[in-house]
Every structure is written in structure tokens, then in C-alpha cells.
């Protein structure tokens with residue numbers, strides 16, 4: 482009879498480990514998203530560093546070169562650089578700022 486209990490215990494332990502592993506998967510996915518966001522932020526920082534060196538990028542909306550661009554993700558997920566005069570337009574579209 483004791484062997485049966487040991488076997489039952491092993492099965493229970495295996496099931497528990499399986500459950501824990503399943504629960505950890507979405508957590509890992511969330512973590513990778515955080516890493517992506519951090520990478521996007523560091524990319525943005527590199528861009529702003531290039532701007533401070535005198536390189537100005539054109540605004541994605543009016544195409545005017547601007548040293549102070551704000552970066553947003555549009556409805557299609559594309560990153561756009563917006564100059565200070567176009568920022569109100571972006572805000573009405575409720576785009577996510579990077």
C-alpha cells in the first residue's frame with residue numbers, strides 16, 4: 482500500500498511542477514516585452530544623442546527638419562518623429578509616446 486502512496490505523491494509532484502511551469506510562461510513573455518521597451522528607450526536615447534550633435538531629423542508629419550522631435554507609435558505600430566508644432570495633432574490622435 483505504501484508504494485501506491487509514493488507513486489501518487491510522485492504523480493502529484495509532477496503535476497504541480499507542470500502547473501508551475503505553465504504559470505511562469507506568461508510572466509516570461511511579459512519580461513521579454515519589458516526588455517523590448519528598454520531597448521526601444523535606449524534606441525531613442527541614441528537618437529537624441531545624435532540630434533544633440535547637430536543632426537536634425539525631418540518631422541514625420543510636416544517634413545520640416547527639427548532638432549527636438551518627440552517619438553510616438555502610430556496606429557500601424559510605426560515609430561514617427563514629431564516636431565513641437567505637430568505635437569498637438571498627435572495628441573488628438575492619442576498616440577503612445579515612446
Ligand SMILES: [Zn+2]
Pocket residue numbers: 540541542543544545563564565566567
Ligand atoms: Zn512637424
